[in-house]
Amino acid sequence: MPLVASIRVENITVRYNNGHTAIHDVSFQLVGGTTCALVGVNGSGKSTLFKSLMGIIRPQQGNILLCELPINKALKQNLVAYVPQSEDVDWQFPISVYDVVMQGRYGYMNFLRIPQQRDKQKVLQAMQRVGIEHLAERQIGELSGGQKKRVFLARALAQQSKIILLDEPFTGVDVKTENAIVELLGELRSEGHLILVSTHNLGSVPDFCDQVVMINRKVIATGPTPTTFNQHNLELVFGGVLRHIKLSGSDLHDDEDARAVTVLTDDERPAVFYGQTKVDPPAPIVKNCLRPDCRGAEQGENRRK
Numbered sequence: 001m002p003l004v005a006s007i008r009v010e011n012i013t014v015r016y017n018n019g020h021t022a023i024h025d026v027s028f029q030l031v032g033g034t035t036c037a038l039v040g041v042n043g044s045g046k047s048t049l050f051k052s053l054m055g056i057i058r059p060q061q062g063n064i065l066l067c068e069l070p071i072n073k074a075l076k077q078n079l080v081a082y083v084p085q086s087e088d089v090d091w092q093f094p095i096s097v098y099d100v101v102m103q104g105r106y107g108y109m110n111f112l113r114i115p116q117q118r119d120k121q122k123v124l125q126a127m128q129r130v131g132i133e134h135l136a137e138r139q140i141g142e143l144s145g146g147q148k149k150r151v152f153l154a155r156a157l158a159q160q161s162k163i164i165l166l167d168e169p170f171t172g173v174d175v176k177t178e179n180a181i182v183e184l185l186g187e188l189r190s191e192g193h194l195i196l197v198s199t200h201n202l203g204s205v206p207d208f209c210d211q212v213v214m215i216n217r218k219v220i221a222t223g224p225t226p227t228t229f230n231q232h233n234l235e236l237v238f239g240g241v242l243r244h245i246k247l248s249g250s251d252l253h254d255d256e257d258a259r260a261v262t263v264l265t266d267d268e269r270p271a272v273f274y275g276q277t278k279v280d281p282p283a284p285i286v287k288n289c290l291r292p293d294c295r296g297a298e299q300g301e302n303r304r305k
């Protein structure tokens with residue numbers, strides 16, 4: 001019987017080595033044919049959740065099933081693909097666009113990693129689908145922000161996974177690229193994929209996501225967008241001081257993501273800012289996502305052995 005795309009997260013808690021609890025008792029469930037937005041302020045645990053879903057980080061508590069399988073089995077079967085945040089990628093790594101997209105096929109190859117005709121075909125199709133085939137020979141460090149996003153999207157497409165995780169795919173891209181990504185996600189959803197996408201572009205969430213998971217270390221609300229993504233829950237997630245949010249319209253789209261909602265974490269008291277407010281980046285994450293399996297982040301004792 002073919003596997004159905006699903007994510008089941010049960011009561012997971014992740015504590016980093018420095019003692020910081022990034023997510024606490026997080027639970028939710030999603031099924032295929034869904035695009036779900038993962039929404040929360042900076043530092044609310046979105047990337048930690050993605051890394052937990054990818055097996056990069058091992059939660060201290062709780063359980064995760066992908067397509068009703070444990071993570072390691074789901075990864076072995078290529079059931080989940082990950083488009084990382086740009087900050088998690090070492091763009092100086094000497095590798096071409098073609099070779100990054102080919103990484104999506106590694107799970108289908110033996111240990112010698114010699115691409116077969118089918119792998120080459122899937123890579124070409126994936127590059128064509130996101131419009132980067134003309135960049136195939138370019139080094140990834142030479143690309144624009146939007147082109148870089150497309151490369152990792154193509155890698156996920158080449159992987160042909162049922163579940164696709166995208167960590168802030170709209171940051172640093174222009175409106176045209178954002179629209180192209182949204183259109184692609186719509187196609188993937190209608191093909192039965194399950195897409196979980198973190199975004200700070202709140203205004204576009206109702207346009208392309210049918211479900212939302214709203215977090216601030218714990219799940220604040222989860223459910224269908226029309227009933228869940230409302231002012232009340234947004235205020236809970238963003239600390240009750242959310243301003244200037246319009247839940248529809250194009251004015252939250254921005255190529256620099258300048259209207260991202262951010263939070264100062266130093267006094268642990270949520271405070272929301274718009275515009276150019278700069279927050280401290282999360283604690284260092286080893287640039288891992290160009291490693292062959294994109295799952296090699298050093299997370300100390302959290303690392304999956």
Ligand SMILES: Nc1ncnc2c1ncn2[C@@H]1O[C@H](COP(=O)(O)OP(=O)(O)OP(=O)(O)O)[C@@H](O)[C@H]1O
Pocket residue numbers: 016017018020021022040041042043044045046047048049265281282283284285
């Ligand atoms: N490797 C790490 N070691 C210790 N703490 C970490 C580590 N990575 C993240 N954190 C902390 O865990 C919390 C959650 O971080 P995470 O990156 O998951 O948030 P996020 O919601 O993805 O934020 P953003 O919107 O800025 O990407 C933050 O307080 C961050 O500082």
